[in-house]
Amino acid sequence: MLREKDEILETNINDIVKKIKTSQINATDLTTYFIERIERIDSKINSVITIEKEQSLKRAEEINSIIKNNKELSKFPLLGIPIIIKDNISTKNLRTTAASKILSNYTPTFNATVITNLINAGAIIIGKANMDEFAMGSSNENSAFGPVKNPWDFKKVPGGSSGGPAASVASGLCIGSLGSDTGGSIRQPAALCGIVGLKPTYGLVSRFGLIAFGSSLDQIGPMTKSVEDCAEILEVIAGYDKADSTSSKSEIPKYTKEINKGIKGMKIGIIENLLGEGIEKGVSSSVNESISILKDLGATVSKTTIPLLEQAVSIYYLIAPSEASSNLARYDGFKYGFSNKSSKNIWETMEFTRGEGFGDEVKRRILIGTYALSSGYYDAYYKKAQQVRTLLTESIIDKFKEYDALISPTSPCVAFDLKSKVNNPLAMYLNDICTIPANIAGVPAISIPCKFSDNLPVGLQIMGPHFSESKIMNIGNSIQKISNWHKEKPRI
Ligand code: GLN
Numbered sequence: 001m002l003r004e005k006d007e008i009l010e011t012n013i014n015d016i017v018k019k020i021k022t023s024q025i026n027a028t029d030l031t032t033y034f035i036e037r038i039e040r041i042d043s044k045i046n047s048v049i050t051i052e053k054e055q056s057l058k059r060a061e062e063i064n065s066i067i068k069n070n071k072e073l074s075k076f077p078l079l080g081i082p083i084i085i086k087d088n089i090s091t092k093n094l095r096t097t098a099a100s101k102i103l104s105n106y107t108p109t110f111n112a113t114v115i116t117n118l119i120n121a122g123a124i125i126i127g128k129a130n131m132d133e134f135a136m137g138s139s140n141e142n143s144a145f146g147p148v149k150n151p152w153d154f155k156k157v158p159g160g161s162s163g164g165p166a167a168s169v170a171s172g173l174c175i176g177s178l179g180s181d182t183g184g185s186i187r188q189p190a191a192l193c194g195i196v197g198l199k200p201t202y203g204l205v206s207r208f209g210l211i212a213f214g215s216s217l218d219q220i221g222p223m224t225k226s227v228e229d230c231a232e233i234l235e236v237i238a239g240y241d242k243a244d245s246t247s248s249k250s251e252i253p254k255y256t257k258e259i260n261k262g263i264k265g266m267k268i269g270i271i272e273n274l275l276g277e278g279i280e281k282g283v284s285s286s287v288n289e290s291i292s293i294l295k296d297l298g299a300t301v302s303k304t305t306i307p308l309l310e311q312a313v314s315i316y317y318l319i320a321p322s323e324a325s326s327n328l329a330r331y332d333g334f335k336y337g338f339s340n341k342s343s344k345n346i347w348e349t350m351e352f353t354r355g356e357g358f359g360d361e362v363k364r365r366i367l368i369g370t371y372a373l374s375s376g377y378y379d380a381y382y383k384k385a386q387q388v389r390t391l392l393t394e395s396i397i398d399k400f401k402e403y404d405a406l407i408s409p410t411s412p413c414v415a416f417d418l419k420s421k422v423n424n425p426l427a428m429y430l431n432d433i434c435t436i437p438a439n440i441a442g443v444p445a446i447s448i449p450c451k452f453s454d455n456l457p458v459g460l461q462i463m464g465p466h467f468s469e470s471k472i473m474n475i476g477n478s479i480q481k482i483s484n485w486h487k488e489k490p491r492i
Contacts (some may be wrong), residue, residue: 008033009172009489013081013224013232014256016175017122020063020080021073027060027080031124034082038127038173041492045149047158047167049087050095050128056082059124066122076122078236083118084174086165087128088135089220090209091115094125098211099143100133102357106337112209113244114178114220114237121236126174129164133359134328135185135213137161138431141422142361149418150193151490152456156415159189165223166193171492176233177223182214183316184410184435186221187447191410191459194449194488196230196476197223199435201466202442203248205234206241212327214320215246217439226486227448227477231255234469250467258470259477264298266404266475272303273310274408274434282453283409290450290460290479291407297478304406306399308392312436315392317429318372318385324362325369331357364425393441400465405472408434410447410459434461444469448476449485457488 008016008030019025035053042048063080066073073079085091088098090108092115097103115125132142140148140163148163150156151171158167162179166189169177179186181199190197198221205220212218222233235255241247270291275284294301333339333353340352358366372381399406412433421427438445443466447459460479464472480486 006172010487012226013078013175013229016081017077017079021067023067027063027124028057030080031056031060031082031126034126034174041171042173044154044492045151045167045171046146047130047148047164047171047173048084048127049097049099049130049145049164052094052125052127055094056124056126063122063124077232078118079122081123081176082126082174083123084127084129084165084168084177085115085125086131086162086177086179088131088180088211089114089178090211091125091128094128096128096211097144098134099131099145100357100359100362101144101338102331102353103337104144110209113206113241115209117237129162129168129177131164132161133362134211134324135161135180135182136324136361136365138184138188138428139421140164140189141418142359144359147418150415151492152194153415155417156456157192157418159192159411159415161185162189162223166190166195166197169193169195169223169225170490172489176229178220178237179223180210180218180220181439182217182320183439184432186223187435187445187459187461188411188431190223190447192415192457194457195223195225196227196446196448196486197221198230198234198446198469198473199438199444200234200238200469201248201444203246204238204250204467204469206244206247208241208243214323215327216323217320227259227446227473227480228256230446231259231473253470255470255473259473261474262297263294263475263478266299267402268294268299268301268475269304269399269403269406270301271309271406271408272305278412278430278433279409280413280453283411283413283458286451286453286458287407287409287460293479293483294475304399304403306437307395308388309437311388311392312440313429313433315385315389315440316432316436317368318381319389321365321369322372322382323369325366325373328362328366389440392437396437396441396443397465405462405464405468405475408461410434410461414453414456414458438463442466444472446472446476448479449488451485452488
């Protein structure tokens, strides 16, 4: 029934759920439709590492019987919605690799809290998405399962590290996805693939079950076609969790309502130091187009400069690798996944397992991090980076005394050619200049599609103060109500 009609790809979550609840759409048909799409299309894109066919069809049957028995359906805001999950989020009995050889045969015995929340809301996990190994990268080329292709142009990267989630949403292989964002990994691929991606406030969404990269920066967030869908998913995954010691007890607003308030009278700042040198012309001109929409909608928009912003990449590329070097110490060949069997003693097991199991970029991060934390260098690198982190955080938060939100491009460039930066780490790291500041300060930021440049998507980033998800999604949703950029689809 659904095969002929790809209109499901144009429908928002709320409307699909209504149709499922009233049996206008059958959960099994819907799941089958997406699984078949993955099987048919994904060989070109490589966005999915593991397809969960059998279990998701079983789950769809369960959902059909929930509907038949009319069990308080209002308790299931995502009833029957097929979701793909980034492969660094633990899923019980479903392989979770972090796109690394070292975890290529690892199957968790528990669900991450976000997964439990999704399942309780009625969602169906149909697969696990490709990514940069351990979420380290900006192009999805650092994956033990091969690179992901950008659905808008197969010669280009989809961005990273959540390239798989972004490409799978953009090419209609699922209705929504979850990614993780340590320095931009949700927002930058969302921008390069023309979808919406939100990094929540640090502590809003539980990190329990997320394979740790930089624990003081990591957050899980939704990746969707529209801001409306993003709010639907955030409402389900946000909230206090005693299993995450950094989880916040703040009240969760009804985001799906809050995003319709309109932005008349809001004060929005354009981050001037993210619109000049180093930003592609096509990117700045399409960001400027969104600025005029914001003005038309009644917001006051003016330019502002954030002091110390230029330090963000240096701070991040000391703190994130330092935390990673500590977090990745657990992969020793004994506790998880892959283990080298040719070694003669435990030291060799560790050495050979890590030597073979980790890819080059992961090793580079471990080396940098170990160096920055070592005695003699700690004060000069790690401690200094922490001190400048505090100053930059203050400088960002200070801006919110004056502005409701700050906007900038999400990425300095549109999707670039595969292999063009993979051997130049510095060029790759510089891609993160616009996204890293929000992680450093722990504030939320969303990327939404704006006008295309050279037939490739461009992302507009909206950043707000801590726990202002309602506000930044409201701004994004207001733009989407009167524009069509988020409705464009790649022809595959
Ligand atoms: N591109 C950044 C990095 O390589 C950010 C990654 C992320 O957010 N997980 O570290």
